[in-house]
Amino acid sequence: MTTMPKIPGISILLVDDHPVVRQGYRRVLEHQDDFRVVAEADNAANAYRAFKSHQPDVVVMDISMPGASGLEAIRNIRARDADARILVFSMHSEAAQVKAAFSAGASGFVTKGSEPAELIAAIRSVARGEHAMSDDVARVLALESLVPTQSxxxxxxxxxxxxxxxxxxxxxxxxxxxxxxxxxxxxxxxxxxxxxxxxxxxxxxxxxxxxxxxxxxx
Amino acid sequence: MTTMPKIPGISILLVDDHPVVRQGYRRVLEHQDDFRVVAEADNAANAYRAFKSHQPDVVVMDISMPGASGLEAIRNIRARDADARILVFSMHSEAAQVKAAFSAGASGFVTKGSEPAELIAAIRSVARGEHAMSDDVARVLALESLVPTQSxxxxxxxxxxxxxxxxxxxxxxxxxxxxxxxxxxxxxxxxxxxxxxxxxxxxxxxxxxxxxxxxxxx
DNA sequence: GATTTGGTCGGGCAAATTTCCCGACCTGCA
DNA sequence: TGCAGGTCGGGAAATTTGCCCGACCAAATC
CATH class of the missing domain: 1.10.10.10 (Winged helix-like DNA-binding domain superfamily/Winged helix DNA-binding domain)
Structure with missing residues (x-):
C-alpha cells in the first residue's frame, strides 16, 4: 500500500448491525465538519474488510452484534494494524464488557445512552490516540475497581x-x-x-x- | 459396590463395532476354558457402561470405531479404574496408533492379523498385569524407536x-x-x-x- | 405474603459444522 | 510409468451451534 495524501479531518468507519441506528448516528457525526464517515459495516467480517480498504482514523463500533463478534472484530482489526483506533459504542455498560473491549484492543467505550456531544468528544480523543469513555462507563468501571474483581x-x-x-x-x-x-x-x-x-x-x-x-x- | 466372590478364570469384555467379528472372536476365546466373555459392546459409550457393570478382568477392544472413540473409551475406563486392563485389538499397526493407545492407558496391542494363539497369550499376559503386543506390532514399534521420533x-x-x-x-x-x-x-x-x-x-x-x-x- | 431477581436446567429449531468418503492435482521416487 | 503421499475441496447425512424461550427454585425485597 502506497502512502496516501493525508486529508485533514477524521475519517470514520461506522459499524452497527442496525441500519437505522447507523444512519441516525451518521447524520449526527457528519454535522461535525471535520468528521467524514467513509464507510459503514453491519457485521464483524464487513467491518474488517471495510477497515482494510478505507483505513479510517477511527472505527465506531457496536459490539453487540449477532455472533458476539464485536470483540472478535476488534481483535482482528488490531491484529492487522496495532495502531487502529476503535471506539466501542455499546448499548450496555457492564464492567465485564468494558474490560473485554479494552483488552481486545478498543481505545474507547461510549454507551448509546450518552449525549451526542460525549460521543463526538470521545471520537476526537480517540483520534488523538487517547483513551476515552463516557461518564457512565467510567463510573461503572471505577466502582468495579473498588471491589477487587480478579478476572x-x-x-x-x-x-x-x-x-x-x-x-x-x-x-x-x-x-x-x-x-x-x-x-x-x-x-x-x-x-x-x-x-x-x-x-x-x-x-x-x-x-x-x-x-x-x-x-x-x- | 460390595466385594465380589472371585470366580477363577479371566472375565472378558469384548468391544468391537462389527457384530460378526465380535461373535467370531467370542467363539475363539470361549474355547479357552478359563476365559469367560461376560459382556460385549459395540461402541465407546456402551463399552464404558459395560465395564462399570461387569468389572471384567480384561477388556478386548477394537479402537477403530466410528467416532475414533476407542482411545477415548480407554481413557474413560482408566479414569474410573486405574487398574483396568485393556487390550487393543486393531486392524492397523501404525506406530502412532500403538503409541496413542498405550499412552491412553492400554496394556496391550494385538493386530487382527495375528494368530488366535497370539491374542489368547496376550489376554493372559494382560490379565496378569503385564504388557503385551503381537510380534508385528513389536516390530513396527521397534523400528520406529530407532528413528528418533519425537512426538x-x-x-x-x-x-x-x-x-x-x-x-x-x-x-x-x-x-x-x-x-x-x-x-x-x-x-x-x-x-x-x-x-x-x-x-x-x-x-x-x-x-x-x-x-x-x-x-x-x- | 407477594414479587422481583437470578441461577439452574432443558426444549425448539434454523443454520452451521462435523464426520466421513471421494476425486483431482501435484511432486518425488522407484 | 506408475504409485505413494501430501494438498485441496466437494458431497451428504448426522450432529452441534446459536439464540430464544419457559420452568423451577431460592434468596432478597417490598
Whole structure:
C-alpha cells in the first residue's frame, strides 16, 4: 500500500448491525465538519474488510452484534494494524464488557445512552490516540475497581465455571453431562453462554482463558 | 459396590463395532476354558457402561470405531479404574496408533492379523498385569524407536501442523482459511484429520497437545 | 405474603459444522 | 510409468451451534 495524501479531518468507519441506528448516528457525526464517515459495516467480517480498504482514523463500533463478534472484530482489526483506533459504542455498560473491549484492543467505550456531544468528544480523543469513555462507563468501571474483581471469571456463575474447567480439561460435553448429571443440551447451553459472556469465540480461546485464570493447567 | 466372590478364570469384555467379528472372536476365546466373555459392546459409550457393570478382568477392544472413540473409551475406563486392563485389538499397526493407545492407558496391542494363539497369550499376559503386543506390532514399534521420533506431531504433515498451530492460537477456521488462502471447507477437513490422526476428541485436547509439543504457548 | 431477581436446567429449531468418503492435482521416487 | 503421499475441496447425512424461550427454585425485597 502506497502512502496516501493525508486529508485533514477524521475519517470514520461506522459499524452497527442496525441500519437505522447507523444512519441516525451518521447524520449526527457528519454535522461535525471535520468528521467524514467513509464507510459503514453491519457485521464483524464487513467491518474488517471495510477497515482494510478505507483505513479510517477511527472505527465506531457496536459490539453487540449477532455472533458476539464485536470483540472478535476488534481483535482482528488490531491484529492487522496495532495502531487502529476503535471506539466501542455499546448499548450496555457492564464492567465485564468494558474490560473485554479494552483488552481486545478498543481505545474507547461510549454507551448509546450518552449525549451526542460525549460521543463526538470521545471520537476526537480517540483520534488523538487517547483513551476515552463516557461518564457512565467510567463510573461503572471505577466502582468495579473498588471491589477487587480478579478476572473474566467473575461474570460466570458457579456452574459455568465448573463446566468451563471441565471443557478446558479436555472432556467432551457428553462426559461433562454425565459427570454433573445434566443433559447434553444443558452443557451445550452453558458452553454457549460461557463463550458469550467471556467474548471468546473458539474453544481454544476458552482453554487459554481457563489457564490464565488458574482454572486449568498446561 | 460390595466385594465380589472371585470366580477363577479371566472375565472378558469384548468391544468391537462389527457384530460378526465380535461373535467370531467370542467363539475363539470361549474355547479357552478359563476365559469367560461376560459382556460385549459395540461402541465407546456402551463399552464404558459395560465395564462399570461387569468389572471384567480384561477388556478386548477394537479402537477403530466410528467416532475414533476407542482411545477415548480407554481413557474413560482408566479414569474410573486405574487398574483396568485393556487390550487393543486393531486392524492397523501404525506406530502412532500403538503409541496413542498405550499412552491412553492400554496394556496391550494385538493386530487382527495375528494368530488366535497370539491374542489368547496376550489376554493372559494382560490379565496378569503385564504388557503385551503381537510380534508385528513389536516390530513396527521397534523400528520406529530407532528413528528418533519425537512426538504425536510426526504423524502430521506440514500443513496440518500449521493449521493445528493456528487452531491452538485461538484463531477461527475462517481466519485460518483467510491466512492460508484456503477454503473454509479445507480447514474443516484438516481439523477433522488432525483430530483423527492424533486421537484427540475435543479442541481443548488439541490445544493441550499443541502446547505439549511446543507448537503453542500458554 | 407477594414479587422481583437470578441461577439452574432443558426444549425448539434454523443454520452451521462435523464426520466421513471421494476425486483431482501435484511432486518425488522407484 | 506408475504409485505413494501430501494438498485441496466437494458431497451428504448426522450432529452441534446459536439464540430464544419457559420452568423451577431460592434468596432478597417490598
Amino acid at each position: 473474566a471469571l467473575d461474570q460466570l456463575g458457579e456452574r459455568e465455571i465448573e463446566i468451563l474447567r471441565q471443557l478446558a480439561a479436555g472432556h467432551t460435553k457428553e462426559q461433562i453431562a454425565a459427570n454433573l448429571n445434566l443433559s447434553t443440551k444443558t452443557v451445550q447451553n452453558y458452553h454457549y453462554l460461557i463463550k458469550a459472556k467471556t467474548g471468546m469465540r473458539t474453544d481454544a480461546q476458552l482453554v487459554r482463558l481457563a489457564v490464565e485464570c488458574g482454572l486449568a493447567n498446561l | 504425536a506431531l510426526d504423524q502430521l504433515g506440514e500443513r496440518e501442523i500449521e493449521i493445528l498451530r493456528q487452531l491452538a492460537a485461538g484463531h477461527t477456521k475462517e481466519q485460518i482459511a483467510a491466512n492460508l488462502n484456503l477454503s473454509t471447507k479445507t480447514v474443516q477437513n484438516y481439523h477433522y484429520l488432525i483430530k483423527a490422526k492424533t486421537g484427540m476428541r475435543t479442541d481443548a485436547q488439541l490445544v493441550r497437545l499443541a502446547v505439549e509439543c511446543g507448537l503453542a504457548n500458554l
